[in-house]
Structure formats: C-alpha cells, structure tokens
Amino acid sequence: MPQGQPESIPQDGLTTRQRRNRPLLMVHTGDGKGKSTAAFGLALRGWNQGWSVGVFQFVKNAKWRIGEETAFETLGALHTERGTGGSVEWHKMGSGWSWSRQPGSESDHAEQAAQGWEEIKRRLAAQTHGLYVLDEFTYPINWGWVDIDDVVATLAARAGHQHVVITGRRADPKLIEAADLVTEMTKIKHPMDAGQKGQRGIEW
Template structure:
C-alpha cells in the first residue's frame, strides 16, 4: 500500500446549481445495494424528512432487520411481493403483486408528500417484464421536483441509468458465501 498525503485544498469547485429531487440507482452484482438505499433513508429521516420504503421482493409480513429498525424509527417500509422468483409458487401471481405494488409506488411518488421514496429490488420485476419500463420512467420524469427516488437491484436498464442523476454499481470483489460461510442474520437480512 502506498501512503499518501491528505488533501488540504478543495479538489473541485462547489456546484452552484439549484437543489432538487434526485434519481439514484444502486445496481451491480456486488452486495450493498439495499443497504446503501437504507442508509440514505436513515440520513433523510434523521434530517426530519418524510421517507417511504417499498420492497418489491419481500412479503408484506417480512420481519428482517431493516423492518424492525425502521418500525422502531417510524419509517414506513412495505413489502410488495411474495419472495424471490425461485420461491414463488405462481409467477403470474408474483407479477400481479409487482404491478399492484408499482401502482402504490407511483401514487406515492406523484403525490409529492415524501422527500425520499426507496424502490428496493425494483430492477427484478422490470427485468422480468412484470413492470413496463417506459411507465416507470414516465412516473420518474413526471414526479414533483422535490421528490428523490432510489432504485435498487441488479441489471439496471440503460434507459434508467441515462435518466438517473447518480448511479453506483456495486462490484463483487470477494464474498464469504463463496468460501462456504452461510448468510448471517444482522448482515444479510
């Protein structure tokens, strides 16, 4: 490792544009997409902003770690699905849950009462063809100017990447699962 000196001067000029709602995407094959979105939700809530989290692949009765803490904090988090596709007993039912869930998401985004709306794991129903990509894009384009939206999931379509203000691609470097260590509660739930 090469030791470097910390910067003492500002490296870039401060932007002078107007503050507005943003579209942020966390995608890629690495871990941390949902965790990063939840971190933004916590940051916004900590500043007194109104936040809503939707999870497309979690069931409404899910009680993972994030559900427990957001419930304690008073941040609404709602499961819209019936689990990942390999757990589904009826993929058409899963698709309908995604469409019904998207209608709630679109209504929340369009209403403009939330500072931040998280659409966790939305890339899956988009990639499976359960949600129409152009409809999602139109809702994002037409949202009130102060509403920020975070979208997560692997394989973000290029059209969404082009629309977004910030896109982060999580890259897998190493994962404990590949070394035979199972998922751990509190780390991956």
C-alpha cells in the first residue's frame, strides 16, 4: 500500500519532512512490459502536482509516436490555457531533438544521444523541470554513447528538487547503485509469445 512506513529510521540528521521531500532517482528496468508506461504514469502524477514535466525519449525512430505524447500535449495545453496541472515538454531523439538546429544529423544516433544528454545536463543545472522522464536512456548508456560516470555524477550533484526516472533494459550496475528506487519489470507472459502482434492502445 502506498502509505507504507519505512522499515527503519536512518540516523542521517534529516527531519521526516526533509526525508520525505528528497528528490528521487528512479529506474525501471527488466525485459517486461510497463517500464515506460509506469514512467508516464508517474509523469501524470507529476503533472497533477503542477510540476514542470520534461520527457526525453531516446528512441531512434522519428515516426514513432505513442498515445502518451498526444495525451500529454493535451495536458500541457490545459496548463497553458487554464493553469491546470503542470507544463509538459516532450522531446524525441529520432526526429532530431526539437531544440537542435541540425535535423540533418539523424543518421548519427550516437551524436544525437550525446546532445540529448548535454541538454538534460543544462536543464538539471538550471532546475528546469520537477520531473525528468529519460525514456529508453539505458540504451545509449550501454552502447557507450553517453558516459555512465558522467550520468551518475551529474545526477548525484543535481540541485533543488528534481525527480528523475530512467527506463530501459539492462540498466548499468552503477545506475542501479546510484538510484533511490529500482523496479525490475519481468515478463511472465506476453501476447507476442503466442503469435499476437502489438496493437493500438496497448503498445502505443
């Protein structure tokens, strides 16, 4: 149940309030479904809190557009129009990051991934967002496109109250070590094993 009590009280000199409000680094990993879906569920929660939500999808396919992107566009517009919820920014690597002036560099995914991380570092330094969703960020780390030691050091040193959730398979052990919360999504059964294809509203 969500209202759980901690199993022990650490002797860290923090008040309960300080401990409660500590910004979290969360990791959703494993081979099962739900890693990104749960991250976007968290983003919905953050939006409801009025946080600025920044989504950074490290996906290679520019054409890929999941239902959440459209839904969060609607939610972000509500913030602009009515002040309901928080603001939402949604950035995708595959289509060339929206802040980048080099859409022609699509072919160099390593370079794009590195640029994405540099932008996230700038935003963390500027305390731009209350919640960062770094979707499928484990892959550029594992492929060596983004340096894991830089990621861990940057996140450890981030100021203010910025939550970060990172999704993707095979999270680096250093990332798991650095994280406050790690959930592994394990596939017990999947329709594709039974020959079923992905479908609208479920996979996207």
